[in-house]
Amino acid sequence: MAFLEVKNIQKSFGETKVLRGIDFTMERGEVVAIIGSSGGGKTTFLRCLNFLETPNGGTITVDGDEIFNAAVTYTDAETREKRLRFGLVFQSFNLFPQYTARENIAMPLYLRRAEALSRETGVRRLPRAQKHELQEAARAAADDLLKNVGLAEKAGLYPHQLSGGQCQRVAIARALALSPDILCFDEPTSALDPELTGEVLRVIRDLRRDGHTMIIVTHEMEFARSVADHVVFMAGGIIEEEGTPAEIFDHPTSEALRAFLHKETEF
Amino acid sequence: MSLFWEVTLALLEGFGTTCSIFGLTLVLALPLGLLISFGTMSKLAPVKAVFKTIVWIIRGVPLMLQIFVVFYVPGFVFGVPIASRFMAAIIAFVINYACYFSEIYRAGIEAIPFGQTEAGRVLGMTKGEIFFRVTLLQVVKRIIPPMGNEIITLVKDTALARVIMVVEIIKVAEKFTARAMIWPLFYTAVFYLIFVGVLTILFGKAEKKLSYFKV
């Protein structure tokens, strides 16, 4: 059984069928790029994996553990726990403006660690000293993560004091902090000025080198080709074609993919 | 000189009532307004419709009329006269200002991009954690300027309580006009100006305190 198994995921908004049955598998440590024209359902698919949308049909299994089944109704608490299998980096970063880069990472990490400790020890309200210790540990972890994305010196700055590329790197560090099994990126460079995309793509390449399992929706064809082990082409709410980068980019079979690649490489 | 002090002391007493109306209205209407704003943003269509209608009526009818309604209707219609004029005024002010505040809260909450909540969700945060650690401060920052305006308006609206004979500062000054003295009426402006001046400084400080980030 594959590490991630997505079976027949369907999602409609009212009458509009946006995902018409997505079947998808990937292995641990694999990097998958998803490409396709706008409106094809790529974002919706990532949002389903992260429980931001509830699919109308299908199942999601991670590491043999069925974390979603459309036939089952989940409580908020269950959803919260299951979604932590995945991380999501948004196109528009969505950093919290009132927190520094460090606190953007440390705050959510602290909350989850505190919750885990509460559950372990059965103590509902942790003592002050223990909370403080957890906070300091989370800040130290945040500083390490910031160092890994090349932002050690920016830890104390607020999002409005950072460039778009720096914000996105903080957002990546924030998602990594919770150690998701699979990290998803939704067009991580689309909101950036062209000269800032390089620094973000470099960080993603580093993550690949470190063995992270990632799903990357991107419009950067060169990047997709070089970073991905496997490329998925989505169109009209289905996976139209998939394969190795060489298969997809050099030997496209479907008419839709050929047309898409033609359009993408025109510029 | 003794006349000046007599007037000043009388006005101060009236100003005490003004401050009571102001303080009580604020303390009660701020939380009530938040509840009403939740009502107007409800996902349940009937709940939303009810609250939107209430806000429409309260904001659409003169506050003076609302004070009369609260004061007279319980007695005339239900045969249970309201306990005191002061209480009637407070009830009318609280309901009126809660509705205005609710619209400020709603605008403030709706202005926060939904991506903030979604980022909180994918980071495993609970609804409570997202509200208190992500949304709240951003809402507060956004609503401080309009709240400041509304609260300063409240300072001056308290004078309407005199229509049901609540003796606030203007009512006191009007009693002096019966003794052919008009200046006490103008003198009340000093009290209002000092009060509003202090509030302006406080709101300026609050705004400055939250200027370290941008929303």
Ligand SMILES: Nc1ncnc2c1ncn2[C@@H]1O[C@H](COP(=O)(O)OP(=O)(O)O)[C@@H](O)[C@H]1O
């Ligand atoms: N919340 C929503 N309500 C209604 N329609 C939506 C919603 N989200 C996405 N869609 C529609 O679903 C389709 C796929 O969107 P999306 O997943 O964003 O595609 P992509 O990311 O590939 O551009 C689009 O036609 C879009 O208009």
Ligand SMILES: [Mg+2]
């Ligand atoms: Mg998209």
